[in-house]
Amino acid sequence: MKPTLALPGLAYGGDYNPEQWPEEVWAEDMRLMREAGVNLVSVGIFSWALLEPSEGVYDFAHLDKVLDLLHANGIAADLATPTAAPPAWFFRAHPEALPVDRDGRTLSYGSRQTFCPSSPAYREAALRIAGALAERYADHPSVRMWHVHNEYGCHNAACYCDTSAAAFRRWLRARYGDDLAALNHAWGTRFWSQWYGDWEEILPPRATGAVPNPTHRLDWRRFCSDELLALCTAERDVLRAAAPSIPATTNFMVMSNFDALDYWRWAPQLDIVSNDHYLMSTDPESEIDIALSGDLTRSLAGGPWLLMEHSTGAVNWQPVNRAKKPGELRRNALAHVARGADGIAYFQWRQSRAGAEQWHSAMVPHAGTDSRIWRDVVRLGADLRALAEIRGAGSPADVAVVWDWDARWALELPSQPSGELRYADLVRAWYEPLWRSGVAVDFVRPRADLSAYRLVLAPSLYLVDDEGAANLSAFAERGGTLAVGFHSGTVDDNCHVRLGGYPGAFREVLGVRSDEPFPLLPGGRVALSGAVPDGAAGTLWSERLRLEGAEAVASYADGPLSGVPAVTRRPHGSGAAWYLATLPDPATLAALLDRVRAEAGVEPVRTAPPGVEVVRRRGPQADYLFVIDHSGQGAELPVAPGSSELLTGKETAGTVTVAPGEVAVVREPR
CATH class of the missing domain: 3.20.20.80 (Glycosidases)
Structure with a gap:
C-alpha cells in the first residue's frame, strides 16, 4: 500500500x-x-x-x-x-x-x-x-x-556527451540482451551501411549530414526517458x-x-x-x-x-x-x-x-x-x-482514448509521408467533440485492460506492438466499438513497416487494405460524400483504400481518389470497428464520433448548452456534478431531487443555475 x-x-x-x-x-x-x-x-x-x-x-x-x-x-x-x-x-x-x-x-x-x-x-x-x-x-x-x-x-x-553515449550503450545492451545482431536487425542497419560490428561504435543520434536512422532515434528517446x-x-x-x-x-x-x-x-x-x-x-x-x-x-x-x-x-x-x-x-x-x-x-x-x-x-x-x-x-x-x-472521488468513463508515447515519438520522426502530422493535435481533434458533448473520457495504453469501456478510440497509433494491436482487436471482437485513425498500425515496436498493405496491424479487424497513402499538401482539403454533413471535407491525409469486409460510410468526392472509401465500418465479432482514413473537418468528425458513440451506447454526463462544460466525479454516496460556463451566457441544468450546490451551500429544486462565466458544483445523491 x-x-x-x-x-x-x-x-x-x-x-x-x-x-x-x-x-x-x-x-x-x-x-x-x-x-x-x-x-x-x-x-x-x-x-x-x-x-x-x-x-x-x-x-x-x-x-x-x-x-x-x-x-x-x-x-x-x-x-x-x-x-x-x-x-x-x-x-x-x-x-x-x-x-x-x-x-x-x-x-x-x-x-x-x-x-x-x-x-x-x-x-x-x-x-x-x-x-x-x-x-x-x-x-x-x-x-x-x-x-x-x-x-x-x-x-x-537529452545530453549527447561521451558519458551519455556510454550510458546509452549500456541501456541498449540490456534492451537487446547483449546481442549486437539483434540491435542491427531492430535498427535495420543494412540500409546506408549503418551495420555495427562493435558496441563502442554506437553513438547518440548526434547531428549528421542526412536523415538519421529512425529506430536509433526512437531508442534514444526511450533511453533518455529511462535515464x-x-x-x-x-x-x-x-x-x-x-x-x-x-x-x-x-x-x-x-x-x-x-x-x-x-x-x-x-x-x-x-x-x-x-x-x-x-x-x-x-x-x-x-x-x-x-x-x-x-x-x-x-x-x-x-x-x-x-x-x-x-x-x-x-x-x-x-x-x-x-x-x-x-x-x-x-x-x-x-x-x-x-x-x-x-x-x-x-x-x-x-x-x-x-x-x-x-x-x-x-x-x-x-x-x-x-x-x-x-x-x-x-x-x-x-x-x-x-x-x-x-477528495478521493472517482471519475467513471465509458470511453477510452489510446495514448502512447512510443507512437508519438515515432510519428514525428523525420521522413514521414507527411511532416504535417502532430500527435497531440490529432488526439485533441478527436477528443474535442467528446468534450463538447460532455462525454467522460479515460486515456489508456494499447495493452491496457479495456473491459470497463464501451468505446475505444485510437486517433493516432502509427507504432503499435503485436500485443497492443491484438488487445484492441479483441476489444471489438468481445462486443466493444473500436475507432481507428489513419496511419495507425503501420509499424511495429522497432519502427519496421508491417508489410502487406496499410493499416498494417489493423487490416483484419477493420476489414480494409490500402496500398498507398496520398497525404494532402499544407492547407489541402478533399471533399467527402456519403453519410456525412453537407460540405464535409477531409484534411491532412487520404489513402487509396479497398474494402475487405468493411462497408463504406463516406468516400472521397473529388481529387485523385474520387469514389474511394474514406470512412469505413466493419462488424467484428460481437462489436464493430471503424476506420477514418482522413482527418475530417471538425463538424464532420463530430458528427461521425456522435454516430460511433451512439452505436456504442455512450451517453454524455448531462446535456448542456454549447460552451458549458459538465463533468462528474463519483463518491461512495453521491455524484459531484461540475458545471463550468465558458460561454459567458450562463445555463440552467436539471439535477436529481435532493441535490445541493456545494459552493453556495444551497439546496437545489430540481435544477441548478450557473451564472455567466461562473462554476457550480452539485452534490447529487445516488
Whole structure:
C-alpha cells in the first residue's frame, strides 16, 4: 500500500520560496496564507546553493525556520530535493557534468537543469543532498510529502556527451540482451551501411549530414526517458528509506508542448502523481487542453492526482504572455478538480522581484493584495474548502482514448509521408467533440485492460506492438466499438513497416487494405460524400483504400481518389470497428464520433448548452456534478431531487443555475 498525503480535504497552495525575501516578509506570508486558505506549500525546490554552499557543507538554518513557521501556522510542507538546479561550485568541480547538445556544444551553467542526466558526479551529489534532507527532516511535523526534483526533462531531456553515449550503450545492451545482431536487425542497419560490428561504435543520434536512422532515434528517446526516471527513483529511494510513511511525488508536465518522458513508465514509481499545466496564449479554447491534460493525468494516476503548478495569470516564457480573463483563474482551477485533481497549487506563492521568472504571475502579485488576482486567490481557497468532501472521488468513463508515447515519438520522426502530422493535435481533434458533448473520457495504453469501456478510440497509433494491436482487436471482437485513425498500425515496436498493405496491424479487424497513402499538401482539403454533413471535407491525409469486409460510410468526392472509401465500418465479432482514413473537418468528425458513440451506447454526463462544460466525479454516496460556463451566457441544468450546490451551500429544486462565466458544483445523491 502506497503512503498517502496526510491532509484533510483538498490541498491548496503553491511553490514557496522565502529565500527570495527578507525574513520580515515571512510573517506576512503566514498571515496571507491563512487568509487564502493555503494548507500545503512546496519548499526548497531551487535552494541547493543555500542548503549546501560548498561541497559537503550544509546550512539548514533558514529551512529550519521556514518549516517551523509553517508548522506553527498549520501549513503542511511538500519538501523538495533541490536537484533541478545544481550550484556553481558543483560545475566548477565537475565541468564534465555539463550537458552537450546534438551539435556538440557544451552548455554553461547559470540557469536550471544544466546537467547531464548520465553524469556520475551529478548523481552522487544529488543523492547526497537528498539524503541530508531526508535525515534532517524525516520526522519534522510539517513535512507531509517529498517533492523529488522539479519538472524532469524540462530543459535537459537529452545530453549527447561521451558519458551519455556510454550510458546509452549500456541501456541498449540490456534492451537487446547483449546481442549486437539483434540491435542491427531492430535498427535495420543494412540500409546506408549503418551495420555495427562493435558496441563502442554506437553513438547518440548526434547531428549528421542526412536523415538519421529512425529506430536509433526512437531508442534514444526511450533511453533518455529511462535515464531521467532512474535519477528520480534513486532520489525517491533515499527519501523512502528515511521516511517510508511520507509519500513521494514529482511534477509531470502533461501538456501538449512537452513530449520528452513516457509517463506510463513513470507513474507507477510514484506514491502520488502530480502535474504542472500551463495555458498556451495562442490557444483560443485552452479549456479543452485543461480537460485533456486532466483526463490524461488522472488516467496515469489511476485515480485522483495533484495539480502541482499552474498560473494565476500570465506566464513568462511564451512570445506573448496574456493575462487571464475575469473568472478564468477560478474556472481553470475547478476544471482541474473536476477532472480528478485533489489539490490545486501555483507557481508561485509570491511573485519574484528578480530573476528569470520575475514576470511569471503568482498568488501574491507585484501589486500585492489590492489586486484582482489576490481576490480571486482568496475566493478559490474558500471554494476548495467548500469542496472538501470531494477528495478521493472517482471519475467513471465509458470511453477510452489510446495514448502512447512510443507512437508519438515515432510519428514525428523525420521522413514521414507527411511532416504535417502532430500527435497531440490529432488526439485533441478527436477528443474535442467528446468534450463538447460532455462525454467522460479515460486515456489508456494499447495493452491496457479495456473491459470497463464501451468505446475505444485510437486517433493516432502509427507504432503499435503485436500485443497492443491484438488487445484492441479483441476489444471489438468481445462486443466493444473500436475507432481507428489513419496511419495507425503501420509499424511495429522497432519502427519496421508491417508489410502487406496499410493499416498494417489493423487490416483484419477493420476489414480494409490500402496500398498507398496520398497525404494532402499544407492547407489541402478533399471533399467527402456519403453519410456525412453537407460540405464535409477531409484534411491532412487520404489513402487509396479497398474494402475487405468493411462497408463504406463516406468516400472521397473529388481529387485523385474520387469514389474511394474514406470512412469505413466493419462488424467484428460481437462489436464493430471503424476506420477514418482522413482527418475530417471538425463538424464532420463530430458528427461521425456522435454516430460511433451512439452505436456504442455512450451517453454524455448531462446535456448542456454549447460552451458549458459538465463533468462528474463519483463518491461512495453521491455524484459531484461540475458545471463550468465558458460561454459567458450562463445555463440552467436539471439535477436529481435532493441535490445541493456545494459552493453556495444551497439546496437545489430540481435544477441548478450557473451564472455567466461562473462554476457550480452539485452534490447529487445516488
